[in-house]
Amino acid sequence: MSLDKTAQKPHDRLAAVLTVEMEQVNALIRARMASEHAPRIPEVTAHLVEAGGKRIRPMLTLAAARMCGYSGDNHVKLAATVEFIHTATLLHDDVVDESARRRGRPTANLLWDNKSSVLVGDYLLARSFLLMVETGSLRVLEILSNASAVIAEGEVLQMTASRDLRTNEAIYLQVIRGKTAALFAAACEVGGVVAGASQDRIDALRDYGDALGISFQIVDDLLDYGGDALATGKDVGDDFRERKLTLPVIKAVARADEAERAFWSRVIERGDQREGDLEHALALIARHGTMEATRQEALIWAERAKAALAALPEGDIRDMLTDLADFVVARVR
Template sequence: MGMNENVSKPLDRLSNELASDMAAVNTLIRERMASRHAPRIPEVTAHLVEAGGKRLRPMLVLAAARLCGYQGDSHILLAAAVEFIHTATLLHDDVVDESEQRRGRPTANLLWDNKSSVLVGDYLFARSFQLMADTDSMEVMRILANASATIAEGEVLQLTAAQDVTTSEDTYIQIVRGKTAALFSAATEVGAVISGTDKAVQQALFDYGDALGIAFQIVDDLLDYGGSTTVIGKNVGDDFRERKLTLPVIKAIAAADAEELAFWQRTIGKGQQDDSDLETALATLQRRGALDAARADAIAWAERAKSALKIAPDHELRMILSDLADYVVSRLS
């Protein structure tokens, strides 16, 4: 699995369509990540913010607002707020996971320390709520506050389910809804809400973001077992080495014989791994069809995302968002 060179077009089209708004968002991000008294805050924040991320989540806010005919400037504030929430969660995640690489670069906790990463993440959460408050909309405050709580809940659920080889696919989806899909769906929902469009369209855009986020995370989990380091921004096999129960492994465990179950219990459950175990894991995933089955699930979630858009307003951005769902799964060649 790897990156298909022909699938970047929807993301490029979205970026081009939203270029002026994204320029305003980026300016606002740089302004609000500043600190008069603690220069380490912009240093740590810039390390991630300027690392070449595609800004997908803030673009979803802008696209949903534009799709629904929004004419004000609150979408700029909300796009920046969503990016701050995302950046804060990355800083915290890297500490929890003891990660050393993010987007192909050393993590902030490695370059500075865990305390700096946690505290700067807290600062960015606070900044995000300041931006939300500036919109004077209690509804978007409610949506993004709920999403922030759901993200934290998902991370704690993942922590408690970690290394438990009895973890089910339903629990996995609940974790993914928290750690990834919650911010996607909040981004698309608030873009619709500030436009004042009808509730059915708001729900449709929430459903689109939810399904897109789940597909996105399943693909990321699959790429860990077959993508390139350049594509995934971390080392191939990191999830296995970190004993993460992602969807391919859960599917393989469900189909495992006694010998395979003992392998998963040793390597994932107990963390007793040697240099040959990743190769064995890959072979087992292939033999049990777990990678193909997880890929089929990702495609089904992408189709669900596209279906949700059918009642959205007829607009060029609707087609781009639909194509974006295909792009997410087309990262698997």
């Protein structure tokens, strides 16, 4: 298949190459999110699933399987599984974070209620496990089950650490490796497993997904303080208002003087936020250069992702995965 070299974004080029499989994934998602007895389930799920997400995680599963020479159809089931797990976590996250917007649209918990979001998320997780079982692979079941547990663990750790100024970069890395990178890594890894790839290639796929996921989340946290709300689907400063200690702030706290630390303690730890506080936080972040320092961290992880690909077969798919790692960081300048 010839590639559209004019397409600027690597995930768009990847989607073009995987068009047939992604259509199968989307059809499977629509079929499996149906419910005969509870029509609210497809209503809530469709609101999020059809909101225009990039589907990067399921594409990683399909790309990994294709790169390793797979010719069956279980990778389609696994890609749908990955998207169901991701969607379930988004529904739960928006309840926990009391978010009002997701992908530029009102969140499901705002349109319906918290109970619906939590229960529909649970339903999608159950559906994901049914799809895993259909592949007949205990190893796949182990990988994705473990990823689901690690994601929940990362979210719980974030709850306890995100409003504590003692949270350092090591704890932050542990949080994002759990809540974001775990599913990226698992999505890549199961693609290799279902294809019967060698352990070296499976390990390389997992390492690529892990590093890509970490870079992706660091950039997402960076965009919260300097992104375009129309492009990100979030309002600038959402993490600040939700009192989340992300890397730009963690670095600013580490470099803060006594007065600055008192400010961060008031707005993050005590939640006493006043008019003009976001602007002051942005000024402190700019003063200490933590936006660029955070971007450099994302670049390091993107380079690690690209290095992991060296163990995988050369070709168009590998080139696009390399470009994807670069694009993740290029979202912020």
